[in-house]
Amino acid sequence: MTRPRILMADDHSLVLAGLRRLVEEEGDVVGTVEDGRALIEAAQRLRPDLILLDISMPLLNGLDAARQLTKLVPDSKMIFLTMHATPTYVTEAFKAGAVGYLVKQSAEAELKQAIQAVLKGQHYMTPSVTKDTLGTKSHPSEGPVCKRPVTTLTERQREVLQLIAEGKGTRAIASMLHISIKTVEFHRTRIMEELNLHSTAELTRYAVSEGLVSL
Numbered sequence: 001m002t003r004p005r006i007l008m009a010d011d012h013s014l015v016l017a018g019l020r021r022l023v024e025e026e027g028d029v030v031g032t033v034e035d036g037r038a039l040i041e042a043a044q045r046l047r048p049d050l051i052l053l054d055i056s057m058p059l060l061n062g063l064d065a066a067r068q069l070t071k072l073v074p075d076s077k078m079i080f081l082t083m084h085a086t087p088t089y090v091t092e093a094f095k096a097g098a099v100g101y102l103v104k105q106s107a108e109a110e111l112k113q114a115i116q117a118v119l120k121g122q123h124y125m126t127p128s129v130t131k132d133t134l135g136t137k138s139h140p141s142e143g144p145v146c147k148r149p150v151t152t153l154t155e156r157q158r159e160v161l162q163l164i165a166e167g168k169g170t171r172a173i174a175s176m177l178h179i180s181i182k183t184v185e186f187h188r189t190r191i192m193e194e195l196n197l198h199s200t201a202e203l204t205r206y207a208v209s210e211g212l213v214s215l
Helices: 011-024 036-046 062-071 087-095 104-119 131-135 155-165 169-177 180-194 201-209
Strands: 005-009 028-033 052-053 077-080 100-103
Touching: 005 011, 005 036, 005 155, 011 028, 011 104, 028 036, 036 052, 036 062, 052 062, 052 104, 062 087, 062 155, 077 104, 087 100, 100 104, 155 169, 155 180, 155 201, 169 180, 180 201
Parallel strands: 005 028, 005 052, 052 077, 077 100
Antiparallel strands: none
16 A cells, blocks of 8 residues: 655754654655745645644745645645644634644644544544634634734735744845835735734734744
């Protein structure tokens, strides 16, 4: 029987190394990456059967990466493996196209079961995140600085917001996203208007509260 080809994404190399040991019991790890943009590139190049990804990743967070991967590599199944267990993240992960969700604290006990389930065409959600939370509205414990969810922004606006919150300058963002400096400035203005935020500090706090970047 052919072993599944698995791509792993996490911004901590030590976490990747530890998880790889568990994952290799279930399939062949064809690649590991440490940021969301590298994940997009690797997934298109490698076409894995399964992608394990975190939510908080630099350059492009896991949720937005998943939204793109659903379109770019629709045959690749995605399992989120993350520290976030709040309803908002769980809901958005499945909306983004994930078929599995488990928290890192449970990885050693549940990862094998989760991989086997999704490869059989089933969905998997860690028991510590009960199904009834999927219909609730909640924000992460950090506390958002405004009440509007990040999903009110466009995909490009979320990309710009994350990069601003990570400390990237306007010129660097323009180069990374292959857009003009004026376009970056336009998106920044629209983001601040949409969220009713007035400084880079407020944008950063909001991005942290919504899981776009981690502390």
